[in-house]
Amino acid sequence: MDARRRRAGWDPRLAQIATLGALLVYGSTALAFEIEPGQVAAVLATVLATQWMAQRWKGVPGFDPRSPLISGLSLCLLLRASAWPWAVATAVVAIASKFVLRVRGKHVFNPTNFGLVAMIGASDQVWVSPGQWGSLALFAFGVVCAGVLVVSRASRADLTVAFLACHAILLFGRALWLGDPWTIPLHQLQSGALLVFAFFMISDPKTTPNSRRGRLVYAALVAGLAGAIRFGLHEPNALLWALVACAPAVPLLDRLLPGPAYAWPGTPDPTPASKGDPHAFPTHAQLPAGTRVLPARP
Amino acid sequence: MPSLRMRSFLLALGFCLLGPEAAPAFCGFYVARADAKLFNDSSRVVLVRDGDRTVLTMANDFRGDPREFAMVIPVPTRIEREQIHVAEPALVDHLDAYTAPRLVEYFDGDPCLRPYPLAEQSLDAARKSAAPGEAGRRARSLGVTIEASYTVGEYDILILSAKRSRGLLRWLRENDYRIPDGAEPVVRSYLKQGMRFFVARVNLAEQERLGARFLRPLQVAYESPKFMLPIRLGTVNADGPQDLVLYALTRTGRVETTNYRTLKLPSDAELPLFVKGEFERFYRDMFAEQVRRESMRAVFLEYAWDMAWCDPCAADPLSPAELRELGVFWLEGGVAKGGRAPNVFVTRLHVRYDAEHFPEDLRFQETGDRTNFQGRYVLRHPWSGPMACAEGERYRRELAQRLERQATTLASLTGWDPTEIRARLGLDGEGSSDPEPWWRRLWTP
16 A cells, blocks of 8 residues: 555656657667657647647646657657648647547547547648558567556556457457468557557547446447458558547546546646636546545556 | 469569658769669569559569460459550650669869869760450359450450359469469458459460560559558469569659558668679669668668659659559649659659568558658769879878778678678778878878
8 A cells, every 4th residue: 555655646657758758769760760850859849838828828827748748759759741840730739639629627539649630631741650660579579568567557557458459359350250370460460550559549548438447448449440440441540540539439438437537646637627617627626526536556 | 275374463572772862963973773673583563543543553574485474463443444454564664764773973073173073974874674155154153253354455354253262263273374372361361351353364366466575564543442562472382582663653742661661771872983883783782681681571662752853863754645654644734844744753662572571461651751762872983183282182091081981881781791892992901091190190281
């Protein structure tokens, strides 16, 4: 119990920032991602500036750079653009979506996910290169380990594990049906882009169902839809589209399978409600009676 | 009747080079290029795509008895007669030459003159690729549907669909197609994914009538969301890895693989002058070395450029008429003043593949990236005239260092023996030749 309490103040976002930063360095050196330092700087500056301005606009006091930094680093890892203004625009859309698209005090979409999908849909100047990670088993292993740490502390490991399991079952099931060798689904699973999605995007505690059962249903929903989009519509970024399409189901799942809302441990909620704003975040004090704020698990 | 050799798909290898983007105004002289025919067991495919509309042009280097030739390719849709065409081989050869990795050379000027002018001297340019009636009934009894049967140019073409892979393979074998063992699961997988099979063999009478000496490239136009090339059939029982060179023509920008890494080949390297006489060997070995370094798990970009120009040009850009012939369907009324085609971006990808390292078919996406890249290798001829000045001294010293650099680069790119390279350059066994004492120029600038 003591250990649990001690760690309650430990913010998993710091580990996420460190992991994503390390991935960015690894990707741009060993994997030849061709991410321009100027674009990285522009995206990170934009997410921070957008967060700050949106907080001013919503009348939210204080400024916490951690969440927008995670969104910005994820964008840097996944986003490719023909010119840096497109990357900056994507960063603005990502962070702004967090403040504009809200239901019952939670933002609906993972900001990185929404920014990417909105800009890919609106323009042919923005894209994601899912194949650039290669399938180096060792690399995959490293990301899994780092990711497991981050997710377990953010208490959303169940969603990541459930999603990966559903995804793998689909891929192996399809190979079984087609009579394909196992090397094909194994190749499809050894993808850095998949692991980044599973560990850093779908598991975003602010945009996932509150209850465990809700999260398991959600994981199956996203994996199933992604499979349909990938193999039915032949869309290479099926995971991103599936997550955006499923995100609006989260408020519904929360209603059907209620559970305690999530708050980052050890920190006051970064965006307390401004009076009279029905879409604002609730503060801890404003949460319904009986709501338990989960500590990060050891 | 002789058995037909099955040339199942068809994406062959090539070499790739990628160049840095936006090469500054270039003032070297184009010397030579390394075309895709350097590689054995290679296929060349031109893939024109915009939206879901796709035109595939498949060139083959088949040089044997035309009766032995047959081609079996999975295609995503039913194909009508008008969707099939035969192109002239020169078209693909031209595109290959335009996008080929290139060797260029510079001539150093007199170091005693400032600024160094580049002597302009041009070197030689580069050297210059049946079944109606009874058969249909038999096919039906095996669960095979001959959806269509056409004669196009010198080819007889069948579009086959089937309920079961075994029936299809049995039908093909009964019709003298030599299908490798182990093809059945792959064919079954394609059939379950709703693919048809496009089967072509040579119609000898037509070939004779047309006087065609080579088998011309076959073209197929279709509309499908599947942006992919089927390579799996070609890896069944393949005798070692194969090469595929893909030339993608798109409207927006560069094409890349989505299920394998796409990497730029090293480019813009300065090489020893002797490479001029063996550029093809250099390129072949460099490609092999890069494939080895990436554990044969990458697709290499050799060229990415706006079709309206080139710099330096290994061959002129393709004319709008040639592009239309290759299937670029969005050109109508869009030809620029200089007779060049706007909005056509060419990507040249080169992959060496086998079943172990490339278990899945190649899948692609078009990106918004219009950054230029080319495989470009540089020779620099030293100044050989008189140099009676302090600058000349410095130039001579830099020359020795330059040779060292070139030797190291060449060894690293190709895996060639450094000792041998150094011997050919007249360099000493180990360190740099004639190292200057550090103090010699301490007080004499």
